[in-house]
Amino acid sequence: MSSTYTILDDLVKLVIRSFYPDDFAVIVDALLREKKRVRDEQLANTLRVQQKYVRKILLDLKGDSMVKSADVKIEGTKPGERTTTQLLWYIDYKHIIDIVKYKLWMFGKKMESVKVQKIDVQTYRCTVCSKIFTAYDIPKLLSPEGELFCDDCDGELIEDHNNESLTQTAKHQSDLSSQLKKIVEQLKKTEGLQIPIFARDLAEESSGAGSNLTINANSSSGFGPKQSAFAPVSQSAATKTPLNTNPNSIDFVIEILENDNIEMNKAPVKKDNKKTGMASLPPWLLPSNSILNKSKNSNNANVSQANANSQKDNLLNVKREPVVVDQEVYLDYIKNHYKEWESYDPSNDTTPSSSSTSSKRALEDENHNNSDPYKKKIKYENEDSNSTNGDYDDQQVASTSQSPKDQEQEEECDVFVSIGKKYIPLTQVTEQDQEDMTAQEYEDYSTALYKYATRNLFDYNNSSIIA
Amino acid sequence: MFFHLTLEKDLHIHPKHCGPNLFSIATQQLHSEVEGTCSGRYGFIITITSVDFISKGKVLESSGFVVFQVRYNAIIFKPFRGEVLDAIVTKVTNLGFFAEAGPLSIFVSTQLIPSDMQFDAQSANPCFVSEDGSTRISKDDEVRLQIKGTRIDATEIFAIGSIREDYLGVIS
Known part of the structure; x- marks a missing residue:
């Protein structure tokens, strides 16, 4: 981005130095150094010249579309203060590029028209007074005999060979192209670049519009502006500049997938379901009802063995195969589940701990009222x-x-x-x-x-x- | 190029014509005053097609002339650069030849005549002759030319033509 600003600034400086006097270049350089919209008064103070002079030059440049101005309303800071309007001057890089391209095209067109004019319109020179006439003057010079005479000296007119003037025109053209070569090269450098906004205050205004415009930040040496802190990171910029490793700046993107067709996303969804509370669980998934838990608490060794087997089965039989129901395990499950359900207390049975205590109580009650x-x-x-x-x-x-x-x-x-x-x-x-x-x-x-x-x-x- | 335009003019009628034939006389006067004239803006006014008197006559106190505001439709001819016209050669000189396309006078210089055509000074009628002698441009010949430029004055239009391009030259 820094190189972009350098290229653009160099282009402006080249154009100003090519076609304007030195005082124009000084003022434009000062404007480029400011990197923001400035008042002519501020520029005059910086350069220590008269404000009137600065304004005149800026107006001339504005007439050529090299600089732009904007009326900005500034509200009073104090309660009684009036809203004032200030004229701020700035440079529009994009506009300048367009203007320079247009003017270069116009140069070429004018040179071509001059060349065509010289070819099409024959010139004649008086042999006596060497006065030059064009073919348009022929009706005035034509005598009744059909000869051409000079209207001043009545000298005979001869054709003026246009070869000299044509070569001169070609020389002019080549001179122009060589002089404009630097500007054209600079213009070529700007092609494909993301043209930033010159003024910082303008960039702040336009940032709300969501455009990809960046602003021209202050430079270290006055010529090489740094990247602005306000510049939105574009895709290309992100690839070129190193990533910010500040932990505060890291964004986590959480994607909530409603469609569980993807196998990889199934597991987290199930995980979330477990966290939603015991009430939403089916009875066989309650910790107190879990076959494995019950098997640990049970004193019956067979049942414990059976539970272990069933655990093994559960772990191993991932595929849905016809499972042979172990009667003991099944009975144990039914019994335990019944006890759990019996001891269910809707008022406080929301946590596994309460569920387990109620389960204990149910077991005790069962012992008493067996x-x-x-x-x-x-x-x-x-x-x-x-x-x-x-x-x-x-x-x-x-x-x-x-x-x-x-x-x-x-x-x-x-x-x-x-x-x-x-x-x-x-x-x-x-x-x-x-x-x-x-x-x-x-x-x-x-x-x-x-x-x-x-x-x-x-x-x-x-x-x-x-x- | 020809145009059919609606134009306006203040027509001054002598008081002696203020009688039963006033409007026919005024129309005739308009024709004679306007047709064949040339204005830099519109070009040559070839002919008037219709006339409307849009105001009553107003007598000028100083001269007694009656002024009518007249609106008329006219056919206009205005040459443009690049236009191709058929013209009749009127005069041939060693520097080129003159041709006329209706009211427009066109000069074709030797530079815009094909290089193989040279001025024949030996001939009784001045003319441009091609090297093989097959083509000859002399007075009253009809040529097709392209207008390269025009000089438009307040009352006159003069054009420069060329027969150097393809499909231009003498129309046989």
Whole structure:
């Protein structure tokens, strides 16, 4: 970027020195050193010349589009102060490049037209007075006899050979091209460059527009400006300049992928799910229900061995293959899960620790009331319903108060669910009955059905093991 | 190049014509005053196609002339640089030849005549003859030329032509 400023500054200086007197060059150099929009008064103070003189030269340059000016409103800093307008002068690199290119093209065009003019329009010279006439003057000079005479001296006119003037024109052209060679080379250097804004204050204004413009920063030697701290890092600049290693400047890009089709992104998503809380976990993923944890706590060596096997299976059987259900492990899982579920306390069961304590309590309760584990559950539910909603006394979920013997005998008729004011055995609940239930009743029905199904499965498995 | 333009003019009519034939006389006067003239801006006014009197006559106190503001349509001829015209040679000199394309007078210098054509001073009629003698440019010949430049005065247009380019020269 520094070289860009050098190239542009050199171009401006070359152009000014080629076509303007020295005082113009001095003022433009001072403007280039300022690197910002300045008042003519400031330039005059810097150069110690009259402000009027500076303004005159700047106006001349503005007429040639070499410098630009802008009226800037400056609001008063104090409350009573008026808003004033200041005329600030600056250089527009892009504009100057365009102007120089245009003027060079015009030079070429004018030289060509001069050449064509000399070829097309024949000149004639008086043999007496050497006065030069062009072909346009022929009608005035033509005598009735068809001869040409000088209108001053009546001398005869002869054709003036244009070869000399043509060679002279060619020489002029070559001179011009050699003189303009440096400027043309400098212009070629600017091609493909990102032309920055000259003035810092302008760059600040334009930065809001999101353009890729950079500003001209202050230079160390007055000729080689450094890269501006305000310059937005473009793609090309980023590749050329070393990266900023300041940790504060490092940006982390976090991409949240909604589409989990990519295999690599599956694992982090699952990880996040684990962190969302115990409530969202399925029962078999709860730490207290985990088969592995239970196997550690269990005193049964067989069960422990079976759990170990199942762990092995889980680890090894990554592919979905038909898994042979180990009855013992399965029963242990069902039992533990039932205990866990039984000891579930919605008020404080949000963390694994509370879950584990409630699990312990459930185990203790089971030890005490080993005869009827379901009774405890129903009692617990009754207590909970009484404490939270006393109106549900009449609509209490039907309880199972049978002894194990009765339970064995009346497996299918011992559970009743309430639908409105009726009590219907669990096994006889129809879809119509389910539709008639209230939300609370349906919840209770689901709970009872779950218990019933769990118990039946447990009994079935027991019987199958025995068999 | 020819144009059909609408122009305006203040027409001064002598008081002796202020009678029943006023407008026909005024129209005739407009034709005679305008046709064939040349203005630097529009070129040669070739002919008037229609005339509209857009104001009532106003008598000038000092002279008694009546002034009518007239709007008329006219065919205009204005030569442009690079235009190719057919012209008739009017005069041939050793420095070149003159030709006329309607009202426009064009001079073609020897520099803009093909280099193989030379002025034949020996001939009874001054002319430019090609080396093989097949082509000859003399008075009243019709040539096709290209206009290289014009000099436009307030009342006159003069042009410089060339027959050096391809497909230019004598029209046989």
